[in-house]
Amino acid sequence: MNVGVANTKESSKVSNKPIALDDEVKISPIKEKMKLNGMRLALLVVILVVWELISGNLVDKFWISKPSDIFHALYTWFISGELLFHIGITAQEMFIGFFIGAIGGALLGFLLGRWDFAAKLLDPFIMALYSLPKVALAPLFILWFGIGIEMKIVFAAVIVFYLVFFNTYAGVKNVDQDLLDNIRLMGASERQILLKVTIPSALNWVFVGLKMSVPYALIGAVVGEITASNRGVGFLISYSAGQFDTAGTFAAILILMVMAVLLNFVLGLLEKHFLRWKQTNSN
Amino acid sequence: MIQFTNVSKRFSRDGQSFLAAQNINLDIKQGEFITVIGPSGCGKSTVLNMCAGLMKPNGGEIYYRGKQVEKINTQVGYMTQKDNLLPWRTVKANIEIGLEIQGKGAKERERESSKFIEMVGLKGFEKHYPQELSGGMRKRVSLAKILAYNPETLLMDEPFGALDAQLRLILQDKLLEIWKNTKKTIIFVTHDLEEAITLGDRVAVFSKRPGTIKAIYDVDLPRPRDTFNVRYTDEFKTIQTRLWDALKEEFIEEGNVG
Ligand SMILES: Nc1ncnc2c1ncn2[C@@H]1O[C@H](COP(=O)(O)OP(=O)(O)OP(=O)(O)O)[C@@H](O)[C@H]1O
Ligand SMILES: [Mg+2]
Numbered sequence: 421m422n423v424g425v426a427n428t429k430e431s432s433k434v435s436n437k438p439i440a441l442d443d444e445v446k447i448s449p450i451k452e453k454m455k456l457n458g459m460r461l462a463l464l465v466v467i468l469v470v471w472e473l474i475s476g477n478l479v480d481k482f483w484i485s486k487p488s489d490i491f492h493a494l495y496t497w498f499i500s501g502e503l504l505f506h507i508g509i510t511a512q513e514m515f516i517g518f519f520i521g522a523i524g525g526a527l528l529g530f531l532l533g534r535w536d537f538a539a540k541l542l543d544p545f546i547m548a549l550y551s552l553p554k555v556a557l558a559p560l561f562i563l564w565f566g567i568g569i570e571m572k573i574v575f576a577a578v579i580v581f582y583l584v585f586f587n588t589y590a591g592v593k594n595v596d597q598d599l600l601d602n603i604r605l606m607g608a609s610e611r612q613i614l615l616k617v618t619i620p621s622a623l624n625w626v627f628v629g630l631k632m633s634v635p636y637a638l639i640g641a642v643v644g645e646i647t648a649s650n651r652g653v654g655f656l657i658s659y660s661a662g663q664f665d666t667a668g669t670f671a672a673i674l675i676l677m678v679m680a681v682l683l684n685f686v687l688g689l690l691e692k693h694f695l696r697w698k699q700t701n702s703n
Numbered sequence: 704m705i706q707f708t709n710v711s712k713r714f715s716r717d718g719q720s721f722l723a724a725q726n727i728n729l730d731i732k733q734g735e736f737i738t739v740i741g742p743s744g745c746g747k748s749t750v751l752n753m754c755a756g757l758m759k760p761n762g763g764e765i766y767y768r769g770k771q772v773e774k775i776n777t778q779v780g781y782m783t784q785k786d787n788l789l790p791w792r793t794v795k796a797n798i799e800i801g802l803e804i805q806g807k808g809a810k811e812r813e814r815e816s817s818k819f820i821e822m823v824g825l826k827g828f829e830k831h832y833p834q835e836l837s838g839g840m841r842k843r844v845s846l847a848k849i850l851a852y853n854p855e856t857l858l859m860d861e862p863f864g865a866l867d868a869q870l871r872l873i874l875q876d877k878l879l880e881i882w883k884n885t886k887k888t889i890i891f892v893t894h895d896l897e898e899a900i901t902l903g904d905r906v907a908v909f910s911k912r913p914g915t916i917k918a919i920y921d922v923d924l925p926r927p928r929d930t931f932n933v934r935y936t937d938e939f940k941t942i943q944t945r946l947w948d949a950l951k952e953e954f955i956e957e958g959n960v961g
Contacts, residue, residue: 601757602787606801606852607777616800620791697791697832 482666489667490674497656497671507675509652513569513641517576518634524577525584525633526626533592533622550586554579554640558647567648576640583633584626591625592618627695631687638680653679704733704888705754705856709763711913712749722913723749727763729907729916731890736882738899739892740946741909741917742953747892748784750914751858754890755781767856780854782862786841788833794844795820795829801852819847822877824870839865846874850881856888864894875902875930883927896950897934900924900942908946911953918949 468487475486497503532539565571595618645654660668710727713720724746752758756776765772788797799812823843842865863871893899899906910917
């Protein structure tokens, strides 16, 4: 009788054995990746060198600046402490805006997902506000909140709110009915159903919304700063451009780019951590 | 304990409606092991769904312990054809969910889940997620899950369908043992005639759609039955021949239509 069970145990061991094979498979992708990254670096260097060479010779430096000037601008800002100051401001606006928007969006999405009548009632209003390009709200927010940090926070929060709201709503609506039936049959209370099925299932969607909205929070903060402000990376961009300082403009854009890339990287790590059960699927 | 009286179920699609089950009459005694067999699409799962209170019959009534089933019937544990595991829970956490709902402590949950994980031969896979398992393994997790929280009645929809013949015999044996010890009532749907006879006190044969119970056969093989060898006895073969004759017609007619 135990023969079969022993068999399945053994098969689990067998599947653990070909580790050597796994390693082999893994080594070549790493090599490949290093090669690829090497080529990317080379490409970057070529671009920078060409840029450096044509600037001032083929094209006027005024239009395209020059890598060495850009790095010099960055260096000056770094030494004077401006660099960290402006990055700090933008990051602060972005994160506070993100949290307010995300919490609000998740709460309302969850509420409307569970409360059909309210969802139906509010649907046209929500859609109307959603279709409105959010940039159009910037002047209004300046009127309400001035040109300080509050306006950017609200602006970022509004953008994030919508993304998280829609995803949460969809997540709650899309909980697998069979899973709900299944846990109900086991005698679960409404509270247990919520905690053990609805929320974990919706969380998957909420996370997609959060992930999507982090870059938008950055966009919100920066657009707010470009529109009206005296600090932040967005301000650096518009100020430098206003001074016809091409190197400074490029430098500020570069800072923004690095911030966005770092954010995406951190998000990727967080997702790997929280949605571990999902990751295993793709392996 | 469970009574179906003139139960019928109608589904509609694109404005047309058709009967999935009609005139089901069945009386199941407490502690009985009844197996259900019939061609695919004849309404077996539909009947189980109605018994669990997930669907309402369009005609007739279903009684559970004398009370009409009108909402979800939490007295029954239902192992559906689909495995319905929670993808974000590990094997162990999936198996323990029924015990969590009952408010059992961590120690007891641990004890029960490891017992049933062992039983279905999934030791070493406790920390795996459902996506990392094969179809047959997921079925075994569902089996362990439904057994672990110990409902008084089990509805099982082809629980062993995805398993190899060897493992199927082992699990049949374990199920019979659990049934003997716990005196549960079991309705067990299968496509395998030998399985239906090996396990059941009675076998209900469904006709093809619209499904109705064509005949109910008593299986008077002595218990405890040896799931590995009972099929080689003469009594078994007699029953098998009789049942096959009844079942065959349903497939032949279907073949002619198709
Ligand atoms: N929710 C539903 N809506 C519409 N039609 C359905 C639904 N569920 C089942 N049916 C139809 O009812 C009939 C019976 O389905 P059911 O799932 O009960 O068959 P079954 O006997 O369990 O088949 P199988 O052995 O293949 O599992 C089928 O024709 C199916 O298409
Ligand atoms: Mg079925």
